[in-house]
Amino acid sequence: MTTDLGAQDLTALLDSARQDYSELAGRGLKLDLTRGKPAADQLDLADELLTLPGAATFKAADGTDTRNYGGLNGLQELREIFAPVLQVPVAQLLAAGNSSLELMHDAFVQALLSKLPGAQERWVDQGPIKFLAPVPGYDRHFSICERFGIEMIPVPLTESGPDMEVVTRLVAEDASIKGIWAIPKYSNPTGTVYSDETVRQLAEMPTAAPDFRIFWDNAYAVHHLTDERVEIADLLGLATAAGHADRVFVFGSTSKITFAGAGVGFFGASEANIKWWLSNLGKRSIGPDKINQLRHATFLGDAEGVFAHMEKHRALIGPKFDATLRILGEQLGGTGLATWTEPKGGYFITLTVPEGCATDVVARAAEIGVVLTPAGATHPLGQDPADSVIRIAPTFPTQEDLEAAVHALATCVKLVGYEQRLKQQ
Amino acid sequence: MTTDLGAQDLTALLDSARQDYSELAGRGLKLDLTRGKPAADQLDLADELLTLPGAATFKAADGTDTRNYGGLNGLQELREIFAPVLQVPVAQLLAAGNSSLELMHDAFVQALLSKLPGAQERWVDQGPIKFLAPVPGYDRHFSICERFGIEMIPVPLTESGPDMEVVTRLVAEDASIKGIWAIPKYSNPTGTVYSDETVRQLAEMPTAAPDFRIFWDNAYAVHHLTDERVEIADLLGLATAAGHADRVFVFGSTSKITFAGAGVGFFGASEANIKWWLSNLGKRSIGPDKINQLRHATFLGDAEGVFAHMEKHRALIGPKFDATLRILGEQLGGTGLATWTEPKGGYFITLTVPEGCATDVVARAAEIGVVLTPAGATHPLGQDPADSVIRIAPTFPTQEDLEAAVHALATCVKLVGYEQRLKQQ
Numbered sequence: 126m127t128t129d130l131g132a133q134d135l136t137a138l139l140d141s142a143r144q145d146y147s148e149l150a151g152r153g154l155k156l157d158l159t160r161g162k163p164a165a166d167q168l169d170l171a172d173e174l175l176t177l178p179g180a181a182t183f184k185a186a187d188g189t190d191t192r193n194y195g196g197l198n199g200l201q202e203l204r205e206i207f208a209p210v211l212q213v214p215v216a217q218l219l220a221a222g223n224s225s226l227e228l229m230h231d232a233f234v235q236a237l238l239s240k241l242p243g244a245q246e247r248w249v250d251q252g253p254i255k256f257l258a259p260v261p262g263y264d265r266h267f268s269i270c271e272r273f274g275i276e277m278i279p280v281p282l283t284e285s286g287p288d289m290e291v292v293t294r295l296v297a298e299d300a301s302i303k304g305i306w307a308i309p310k311y312s313n314p315t316g317t318v319y320s321d322e323t324v325r326q327l328a329e330m331p332t333a334a335p336d337f338r339i340f341w342d343n344a345y346a347v348h349h350l351t352d353e354r355v356e357i358a359d360l361l362g363l364a365t366a367a368g369h370a371d372r373v374f375v376f377g378s379t380s381k382i383t384f385a386g387a388g389v390g391f392f393g394a395s396e397a398n399i400k401w402w403l404s405n406l407g408k409r410s411i412g413p414d415k416i417n418q419l420r421h422a423t424f425l426g427d428a429e430g431v432f433a434h435m436e437k438h439r440a441l442i443g444p445k446f447d448a449t450l451r452i453l454g455e456q457l458g459g460t461g462l463a464t465w466t467e468p469k470g471g472y473f474i475t476l477t478v479p480e481g482c483a484t485d486v487v488a489r490a491a492e493i494g495v496v497l498t499p500a501g502a503t504h505p506l507g508q509d510p511a512d513s514v515i516r517i518a519p520t521f522p523t524q525e526d527l528e529a530a531v532h533a534l535a536t537c538v539k540l541v542g543y544e545q546r547l548k549q550q
Numbered sequence: 551m552t553t554d555l556g557a558q559d560l561t562a563l564l565d566s567a568r569q570d571y572s573e574l575a576g577r578g579l580k581l582d583l584t585r586g587k588p589a590a591d592q593l594d595l596a597d598e599l600l601t602l603p604g605a606a607t608f609k610a611a612d613g614t615d616t617r618n619y620g621g622l623n624g625l626q627e628l629r630e631i632f633a634p635v636l637q638v639p640v641a642q643l644l645a646a647g648n649s650s651l652e653l654m655h656d657a658f659v660q661a662l663l664s665k666l667p668g669a670q671e672r673w674v675d676q677g678p679i680k681f682l683a684p685v686p687g688y689d690r691h692f693s694i695c696e697r698f699g700i701e702m703i704p705v706p707l708t709e710s711g712p713d714m715e716v717v718t719r720l721v722a723e724d725a726s727i728k729g730i731w732a733i734p735k736y737s738n739p740t741g742t743v744y745s746d747e748t749v750r751q752l753a754e755m756p757t758a759a760p761d762f763r764i765f766w767d768n769a770y771a772v773h774h775l776t777d778e779r780v781e782i783a784d785l786l787g788l789a790t791a792a793g794h795a796d797r798v799f800v801f802g803s804t805s806k807i808t809f810a811g812a813g814v815g816f817f818g819a820s821e822a823n824i825k826w827w828l829s830n831l832g833k834r835s836i837g838p839d840k841i842n843q844l845r846h847a848t849f850l851g852d853a854e855g856v857f858a859h860m861e862k863h864r865a866l867i868g869p870k871f872d873a874t875l876r877i878l879g880e881q882l883g884g885t886g887l888a889t890w891t892e893p894k895g896g897y898f899i900t901l902t903v904p905e906g907c908a909t910d911v912v913a914r915a916a917e918i919g920v921v922l923t924p925a926g927a928t929h930p931l932g933q934d935p936a937d938s939v940i941r942i943a944p945t946f947p948t949q950e951d952l953e954a955a956v957h958a959l960a961t962c963v964k965l966v967g968y969e970q971r972l973k974q975q
Contacts, residue, residue, distance in 0.1 A: 160619070161716040168608075168617040175608060175841070176601045183593075183600060192593040194585070222647050223839040230834040234659050238698060240673075249663075249674055265833075272833040273663065384617040387841040408690075408697040409655040414648040416812040416838065491746070 129458040133546050141387040142539035146493065149533050154494035155446060157288035161313065161472035162521040163385050163438075170437050171383040177420040191415035197403055200418035203389065209347050209428045211377045212359045213393030218375075219402070221413050224532070225378035225390040230269050232374055232392075235405045236303075236338070237273065242397040243370045244336035247305060257295065257305035259287040261475060261503035261514045263313040263425040266342070270505070277505035278302070282315060286323035293330045300333035304340055309357050314503055315475045316468025321358040328363035332372070339364075341375045345471040347435045348381060350446055354432070355469055361393065369439045370395035379421060381472065382434060389413075389421050445519040449531050450476055456535030462542035465517075475503070476515040482541045483512045495530050560972050567964035571918065572651070574958050582957040586897035587946040588810050588863075595862050596808040600843040609871070612781070616840035619752050622828055625843035628814065630946065634853045635771050636802045637784045638818030640747055643800075646838050650815040652804035654765060655694050657799055657817075660830045661728075661763070662698065667796045667822040669761035673728060682720065684712040684728035686900055686928035686939045688738040691731045691767070702930035703727070707740060711748035718755045723731040725758035728911045730889070734782050736770035739928055739941040740900045741893025746783040753788035763967055764789075766800045772860045773806060779857070780894055786818065795820035804846060806897065807859060814838075814846050870944040874899055874956050881960030887967035890942075899942040901959075904949035905968045914962040 130138070183192050186202045198204070199220025208215040221228055228506040235241075246256055256270050258277040268275050278295065281288045284526040287305070304305065307327070319327075327339055332412050341360055349355065361373045379388035392402065425431050450467060453476070457463045466475045478486055483500035491495050498516045501507040517534070521529055555563070564626065569746050608617050611627045611964045623629070624645025633640040646653055660666075662674040673679055681695050683702040695702050703720065712730070721727050732752070734744040743754075752764055766785055786798045798820065804813035817827065850856050875892060878901070882888045891900045903911055908925035923941045926932040942951055942959070 162619050165615060168615065172606060175603055176605050178600055180601050181597060183597075190590060190593065191810060192596075193590075194587050194805075194810045196811070219693075224835055226836060227834045233889050234663070236663065238659070253698075263837075266831050279577075317706070341735075380619075384841060386617060386621070386837055387839045405697070409652045410649055411651060412811055414812045414839065414842065417808060417842065426562045 126191060132550055135543055138399055138539065139547060140541035142543055145536045146376050146489070149536060150493045152493075154529065154533060156494060156522060156526050156533070157496045158517055158519070158522065158527075158530050158534070159431050159496050159498045160383075160521065161518045163381055164441070164523070166441055167438055167520070168384060171424065171432065173424055174383060174387070174420050175332075177423050178416060179423075182423075182459050183416065185415065185417070185419060186547060189415070191419045194411045196412040196415055197407060197410065199389075199413050200415050203418045203422040204391075206422060206425055206427055207377065207391055210431060211343055211375055211391055211393055213361055213375050217361075217399050218391055218393040219399065221390045221392060223387055223390065223414075223417070224377040225342065225344065226265055228267070228376055228390050228392045229342065230321050232338075232340065233269055233273055233275075235402065236336070239401075239405055241336045241338070242395075242401050242441060248336075252301070254301050254303045255299070256303060257287070257292060258505045259306060261314055261506070261516070262306060263308060263342070264502040264507070266340070280305075282312065282317055284317065284539065286319035288316060289323055289326045289431070293326060296332040296334070296337060297309070297508050298333060299550045302332075303334050303336060305340040306340050306342070307538060308342045308344060309360070309500065310343060310355060311348055311468055311471025313344065313471065314473035316466045316471050316473065318355050319357055322427055324358035324360050328360055328369060329367040337372050339373050341373055343375060343377045344381070346377055347431055348438070348472065349435065349470045350439060350443055351469045352453055353469060361395070363479045365395065371397055375397065382431065383421060383424065387417065389418055434509065442520050445524060446474065448528050449517060449519045449523065452528060452531040453535060456532065457538060460539065460542070463538050472520055474516060474517040474519065476517055476538070478512050478515060478538050479542055479545060482538070482545055483509060483515050485541040486515060486534070486537045490534055493533060495533045495537075497534065519530070557972065560968055560975070563964065564968035564972060566647075567961055567968055570781070570961045571914070571965050574961060575918045577787065579954065580957060581919060581947060581951050581958070582921045583942055583944070583947065583952075583955050583959070584921050584923045586806075586909060586943045586945065587750055588800065588806055589866070589946050589948070591866055592945070593809060596849065598849055599808060599812070599845050602848050603841060603851055605846075608841065608844070608845060610840065614840070615876065616844045619836045620833065621837040621840055622832060624814075624838050625840050625847060626848040628843045629816075631847060631850055631852055631856065632802065632816055635856060636768055636800055636816060636818055638786055638800050641826050642721055642821060644819040644824065645843050646815045646817060648812055648815065648839075650767065650769065650801040651690055653801055653815050653817045654691070654767065657763075657765070658694055658698055658700075660827065661761075664826070664830055666763070667820075667826050668762045673761075676819060677726070679726050679728045682712070682717060682727060682808070683930045684731060684940070686739055686934075687932070688733060688767070689923075689927040691765070691862065692930045704930055706731075707737065707742055709742065710745035711742060714748055715749045718751060721757040721759070721762060723758060728759050728761060729763040731765050731767070733767045733769060734785070735780060736773055736896025737767060738896065739898035741896050741898065742890045743780050743894070744782055749785050750782035750788055753793040753794060754783055762797050763878075764798050765901070766798055768800060768802045769806070771802055772856055773863070773897065774848065774860065774895045775864060775868055776894045785822070796822055801821065805857065806863075808846060808849065812842065814843055820873055822832050835974060867945050870949060870952050871899065873953050874892060874942060874944045877956040878960060881957065882963060885964065885967070888963050897943060898944055899944065901940040901942055901963075902938050903940060904967055904970060905936045905938050907963070907970055908934060908940050910966040911940060911959070911962045914965060915959055918958060920962075921959045922959065
């Protein structure tokens with residue numbers, strides 16, 4: 126650790142960082158570490174979809190002409206593939222459009238505008254409502270709440286999931302808290318995996334709100350980065366056993382399995398929730414794009430097919446995560462200026478820099494052509510009170526660009542970190 | 551006309567109808583005239599889509615990788631094809647998911663939950679609001695209003711569109727009337743085409759509500775059944791010229807052009823409306839299925855390609871409409887028991903039977919295995935006060951089934967109609 130360094134040593138380190146920085150500035154970099162997008166070579170893995178379902182192929186297993194209207198629940202054979210992946214019984218799992226984000230958004234819309242099972246009133250008629258937001262978390266989740274004027278209460282994310290002492294206390298006492306966001310496996314952006322105990326508590330905890338919902342965004346269910354296929358406990362099953370079947374909304378999609386823009390989203394829940402969902406959905410849609418669902422069912426085959434396909438992704442992005450971690454270690458290890466997560470799956474690495482430094486680091490990086498997700502994006506309303514969390518998305522750049530970008534980022538951390546430390550002396 | 555027949559003649563006609571009916575009952579028919587679905591041979595016309603965009607083909611004209619996230623507005627080249635078709639400037643036309651119905655539904659959602667351009671408040675905060683519903687109309691439109699508790703005020707549909715004397719009077723005096731449904735060309739179910747004068751009045755009329763919207767569902771823009779390619783006036787252009795650009799929401803889709811379940815929906819509006827729409831949509835979606843849009847752009851080519859494709863549809867469904875009209879004429883012509891529309895396009899024929907007879911006709915038909923859209927479906931809340939309108943959807947059955955079904959329907963009209971007339975003597 127360098128935290129005990131004197132002013133002279135710090136000045137030398139800062140000078141060195143400044144020199145590196147101005148050298149980088151001269152290179153005219155144009156690099157982007159912002160969004161969790163698959164790279165082109167990952168998308169290539171699913172290019173078979175570009176000619177599927179194939180000439181004159183349009184019948185579902187049950188004989189349905191997928192080209193025509195109908196089939197609100199989505200294609201049975203695709204739901205069968207993803208039921209075990211998402212831990213939802215087939216009958217309670219719907220296959221929808223090209224995005225799970227829109228399903229989460231629409232879950233709020235439906236709950237705002239029509240009474241949820243268990244609710245006394247529509248959310249829009251209940252006065253101000255609140256949601257728990259484990260932090261760091263996913264900016265697009267928070268944007269949905271913000272858009273509907275739903276207050277978010279940040280809850281610290283521990284290594285085993287949200288701090289359940291805080292969660293259980295808050296939901297027990299405040300009936301205006303209507304739900305919690307959760308990315309239970311390889312969480313965005315920390316890679317956190319919810320422990321079995323956390324899932325059990327979420328399933329069983331008493332809530333003051335009778336219409337409490339857990340938005341279980343299982344976006345990275347099969348997105349492993351190690352040999353360990355991490356499993357999580359079955360929230361819907363545990364909640365059902367505990368008499369709280371209706372509190373669980375499960376979301377998932379193939380966006381980071383097949384094509385990010387042209388995949389299939391899924392919604393799973395209790396029988397009562399599904400009935401409620403379909404009765405609302407039936408006013409909105411005559412059915413999802415069943416051909417795209419047939420295309421996916423043909424391409425993936427079964428759950429094992431999904432797992433096998435994800436191994437190919439891992440072969441492509443594993444080295445990117447490894448390189449990121451290696452460079453962070455080489456550049457920042459032992460400096461005391463940063464810690465970072467070492468995720469076993471998912472799409473992100475979280476870099477934690479000294480308090481008050483994240484915004485500056487992101488700004489300095491931008492000045493030399495390295496775009497990072499805005500500091501604060503991992504927190505509700507874009508406000509990280511400690512200003513210390515930076516999300517790194519290693520998948521989209523080429524290996525070469527990624528390494529250059531992480532190098533540059535590390536340099537910015539040293540620059541800003543040593544500057545701060547000198548000031549504080 | 552047989553309206554002046556005596557009891558004896560009527561009894562003879564009724565006996566004959568009864569005989570026909572019981573003969574039909576013995577045949578064990580299983581026929582369906584309910585929904586406006588394309589038949590399999592129409593879907594076959596677009597089967598090229600089943601292998602498009604084609605191996606290794608995923609770049610949009612501007613170089614975008616359509617497989618990845620992004621592109622909230624939808625694919626430029628597809629929007630260019632449909633801009634002239636839907637009479638909306640390309641920059642103000644968005645290409646979306648597989649359904650225009652969901653766009654109409656979501657337009658209500660967004661207007662309910664976020665302030666429309668010109669609105670003082672969100673619709674959800676304005677107390678009870680109302681919509682004008684030209685009748686006969688489309689049941690799925692009415693279901694959306696019903697689902698959100700929006701009161702519908704029926705307005706008679708004349709041969710030139712909604713009765714504009716009623717419309718202009720109501721919207722001028724009642725600020726709680728927030729909009730009107732409109733299917734301006736080959737309307738569902740009457741085939742009505744809005745006259746230029748009607749469109750001009752809709753564009754120019756003063757409205758008490760500053761946030762009034764015309765839901766312009768141009769579902770049958772290119773769905774001609776005759777050599778005449780009927781054109782309607784440009785509502786968005788006229789409204790813009792009249793200083794009411796924001797009052798127009800244009801909807802359209804390829805559902806009855808390519809695949810009913812796997813097409814592309816469109817939303818067009820003023821710049822301010824599009825900005826409002828995208829700012830809300832951006833919280834919901836990272837972009838539509840651009841591959842399906844590329845698939846469609848490749849298949850259709852340009853607006854002329856759309857027109858040429860629709861000629862193939864006409865060749866398949868024109869004979870079905872012709873047969874329906876022929877049988878109605880043979881069976882019911884001169885009986886005084888029914889009138890019907892002779893549409894120049896679209897998907898439906900409206901059959902009008904004597905007051906109080908529609909429900910019975912539909913029930914009698916069901917008893918002998920001919921399923922019709924429920925009587926009343928053409929009116930808000932499923933209530934046709936005259937109980938006289940029956941919607942016929944000729945496209946989906948085979949020609950043979952269709953002819954048998956229309957024969958049976960005509961028999962039921964005679965049965966119910968002569969029974970009623972005898973009772974009234």
